[in-house]
Amino acid sequence: MAAAEGAAMASSLPVFDYRNTLNTAVGEQGISDADLDFARAVSALRDFRARVDSGEIGFPNLPNDHKVVNEVAKFAASLRGKVEAVIVLGIGGSALGAYALDAAIRGPHPVQVGVDKKHPRLVVLDNVDSGFIAAALKTIDPKKCAVCVIAKSGGTAETLSTFLIVHAWLAKAVGAKRATSRVVAVTDAHKGDLLAIAKQEKYTTFHVPGNVGGRFSVFSPVGLLPAALIGLDIKKLLRGAADATLACWSPDLQQNPALQSAMVHHALDTRRGKKIEVVFSYSSYLWASAFWYRQLWAESLGKRVNRRGEVVHTGQTPVAALGVTDQHSQVQLYMEGPHDKMITFWAVQKPRADVKIPATAQFRKFDSCGYLAGKNLSALLHAERRATEAALTEAQRPNCRWTLPQVDEYSLGAFFQMLEFQTAFAGELYGIDAFDQPGVELAKKLTNGLMGKKGFEEWARKVKV
Secondary structure, three states, X not given: OOOOHHHHHOOOOOEEEOHHHEHHHHHHXXXXXXXXXXHHHHHHHHHHHHHHHOOOOOHHHHHHOHHHHHHHHHHHHHHOOOOOEEEEEOOHHHXXXXXXXXXXXXXXXXXXXXXXXXXXXXXXXXXXXXXXXXXXXXXXXXXXXXXXXXXXXXXXXXXXXXXXXXXXXXXXXXXXXXXXXXEEEEEEOOOOHHHHHHHHHOOEEEEEOOOXXXXXXXXXXXXXXXXXXXXXXXXXXXXXXXXXXXXXXXXXXXHXXXXXXHHHHHHHHHHHOOOEEEEEEOOHHHHHHHHHHHHHHHHHHOOOEOOOOOEOOOOOEEEEEEOOHHHXXXXXXHHXXXXXXXXXXXXXXXXXXXXXXXXXXXXXXXXXXXXXXXXEHHHHHHXXXXXXXXXXXXXXXXXXXXXXXXXXXXXXXXXXXXXXXXXXXXXXXXXXXXXXXXXXXXXXXXXXXXXXXXXXXXHHOOOOO
């Protein structure tokens, strides 16, 4: 059932390989066939399928919502060539997906390709750090930007505070009427202050389905709208997600890498105490995606009680690492520190571009240079990843790998959808609800009280520091 690395090369979908998590590879720190409950995994799939079929959970159906995709594409086309920057106002699931898509397809921001009329710059204002907001706005021409305000609840303090700031900045520069034509809202279809504001101001508005949570919303207008506005191929993205969905519904574990991965993660956590998952991305293009995944895995599975109301305190802590950079900052801990981690490598078969290391005459005589001459950087990257996998395996540190054929819209759509399914399946295996987040509500109420929101006065008095 474990897929060999070579199988990834022949597949258009991401492939999962968990051989280095088995006790045959890493000894007593690994899992055995007895730890892998195949029947329970298939039961988890069926239980989740029932929740989707009942309409309770909606993210698996997003890739086939062609009406919404066409509406988003049409709106994006209406602004093409008119804006140089797309500002996203959102936080968590309302921002991380758009940022991850942008960094993966157009490149990490320090080396991102130049902006042109078809590909505006994406500016994600997802933190209420006043210096950050002020500095970001100084880099944008308010006459040549579009603003996406994204909040499913419609009342997120961070999003609405930055909206008020950006709206005033925009209206001052271009006038209130023109500002209206450059603001688009993404929120719930039936309730919330953002919906009311959008109706009052006559903003173009897109909706998040009620049965799709924020961290599972990247294939709704939450992620699709910013992606379309910056020129990404959202139809190709959704084709990848749709094809992955077919694989994710297969009860044949050989054909379902998302279910394999959920089963392995759950077993390593509950049977071998691997409470930390290190996501080791060997692609700078996928680095931002690791932060999107971090929210998905942590917020979905970190739960105090299960569905029966029993206190269980489930969840792995996800840690993002970048290969090869973090071989020189974190691998020492992973090799010799506590046996509380599993490492998940993200590998890409075909690089976006390749660079040959030149055989420069005056440097070849040096041992540290000569053996590298004439080889490709991609060969070095892959060698370092394979070597790190081998070293961790030798040290009895369980590790697995996702391999993408390449980083384009199709592969990314498939990968994100598989990770969302993996998370949903894991929730079923843990017996918890992977689609709520009760643990974040207390801090929200306390914040509202401290900021003077009506009806939250008693919450402010609870804060002692």
